[in-house]
Amino acid sequence: MTKTSYPPIHRVAISTGGGDAPGLNAVIRAVVLSALKRGWEVYGIRDGFNGLLLPEQYPEGGVIRLTRETVRGITHLGGTILGTSNRNSPLHYPIHLPDGTIEEVDRSDELVRAFRLHHIDALITIGGDGSLAIANVLAQKGLRLVAVPKTIDNDLNKTDVTFGFDTAVGFAVESIDRLHSTAASHGRVMVVEVMGRYAGWIALHSGVAGSADVILIPEIPYDINKVVEKVHQRDEQGSHFTIVVVAEGAKPIGGEVSVLEKQSGRAERLGGIGEKVAAEITAISGKETRVVVLGHLLRGGTPTAFDRLIALRFGAAAVRALEDGQAGVMIALEPPNVKYVPISEALGKMKTVPLDSDIVYTARDLGVIFGD
Numbered sequence: 589m590t591k592t593s594y595p596p597i598h599r600v601a602i603s604t605g606g607g608d609a610p611g612l613n614a615v616i617r618a619v620v621l622s623a624l625k626r627g628w629e630v631y632g633i634r635d636g637f638n639g640l641l642l643p644e645q646y647p648e649g650g651v652i653r654l655t656r657e658t659v660r661g662i663t664h665l666g667g668t669i670l671g672t673s674n675r676n677s678p679l680h681y682p683i684h685l686p687d688g689t690i691e692e693v694d695r696s697d698e699l700v701r702a703f704r705l706h707h708i709d710a711l712i713t714i715g716g717d718g719s720l721a722i723a724n725v726l727a728q729k730g731l732r733l734v735a736v737p738k739t740i741d742n743d744l745n746k747t748d749v750t751f752g753f754d755t756a757v758g759f760a761v762e763s764i765d766r767l768h769s770t771a772a773s774h775g776r777v778m779v780v781e782v783m784g785r786y787a788g789w790i791a792l793h794s795g796v797a798g799s800a801d802v803i804l805i806p807e808i809p810y811d812i813n814k815v816v817e818k819v820h821q822r823d824e825q826g827s828h829f830t831i832v833v834v835a836e837g838a839k840p841i842g843g844e845v846s847v848l849e850k851q852s853g854r855a856e857r858l859g860g861i862g863e864k865v866a867a868e869i870t871a872i873s874g875k876e877t878r879v880v881v882l883g884h885l886l887r888g889g890t891p892t893a894f895d896r897l898i899a900l901r902f903g904a905a906a907v908r909a910l911e912d913g914q915a916g917v918m919i920a921l922e923p924p925n926v927k928y929v930p931i932s933e934a935l936g937k938m939k940t941v942p943l944d945s946d947i948v949y950t951a952r953d954l955g956v957i958f959g960d
């Protein structure tokens with residue numbers, strides 16, 4: 589961890605990168621109020637780093653002044669008032685060539701210079717794994733920065749939890765609750781696909797809390813015959829409906845994750861596994877099946893009180909970290925406290941569901957099957 593005596597901060601900037609997550613605005617508000625309290629000026633970069641890399645696209649300014657007024661009443665709002673982007677990474681910036689191909693270039697030096705041109709002394713960058721990788725490079729190139737972790741997927745290493753996850757799980761549970769009555773009324777199998785990328789946190793937590801019968805997660809490859817066995821078993825016991833929660837990154841034993849799209853310079857888009865699982869259940873069991881893909885609904889809406897509190901704590905802690913002379917660190921939750929960890933330690937390893945976690949054991953004790 590780098591703790592150095594830096595010159596005093598006059599101007600601090602904030603950026604939000606990657607997919608949005610409920611709680612981003614709460615972080616922004618906490619950063620702005622905590623920084624203003626220290627007499628610092630605060631600036632927001634538009635749409636990830638696009639405000640600095642593509643200034644011509646922002647006639648009103650790619651870097652905007654943030655005041656007490658601009659962050660009033662935003663703690664409970666989903667999304668981010670700064671905008672975000674999960675394309676145009678400065679490390680793999682896509683250039684569209686005349687022959688239709690795409691070349692990726694590294695624009696990180698240019699980005700560091702742009703911060704200097706705007707006389708920004710330090711950056712608080714809020715983002716997921718992609719944004720943390722960018723932050724790590726910018727920090728190595730001398731930009732004084734602190735990262736705040738964000739993702740609804742809860743798959744970031746070195747922090748107990750990220751804001752957005754609780755809101756996503758809450759919405760998924762409400763959706764599963766609603767699906768129970770219609771599934772029971774029609775005697776159908778209801779397949780609910782949830783986000784989470786290559787980790788099964790959202791599926792596991794919402795599936796257990798929402799009383800699903802089957803939960804399919806990336807960490808436990810499934811056998812569709814085991815899923816159908818469960819459907820039949822429930823029928824024999826007089827429960828003519830089954831609720832299957834499937835993580836978008838789930839895959840069959842010996843099979844691959846279901847990819848919707850591969851895009852240059854961006855993470856592959858996952859999706860489609862819900863439809864596959866449903867089609868196989870119908871083909872093998874003959875049961876009528878319906879699919880609900882919760883998708884981006886999980887990213888919207890007002891953050892829960894839990895997520896707001898995490899977000900506000902992370903934002904205020906990021907300002908304290910800078911004041912404390914920290915740089916190249918990420919704020920992390922280690923209950924009951926927040927702490928700083930080197931960004932490099934959080935990178936490169938995804939936090940997936942441990943198979944020996946008590947929530948997995950709890951699910952199995954309750955009769956939930958994972959298809960293994």
Ligand code: F6P
Binds near residue numbers: 716741783858887
């Ligand atoms: O990482 C958050 C997340 O919502 C994932 O759960 C999902 O796979 C991905 O982002 C979707 O990204 P996009 O908004 O680009 O479709």
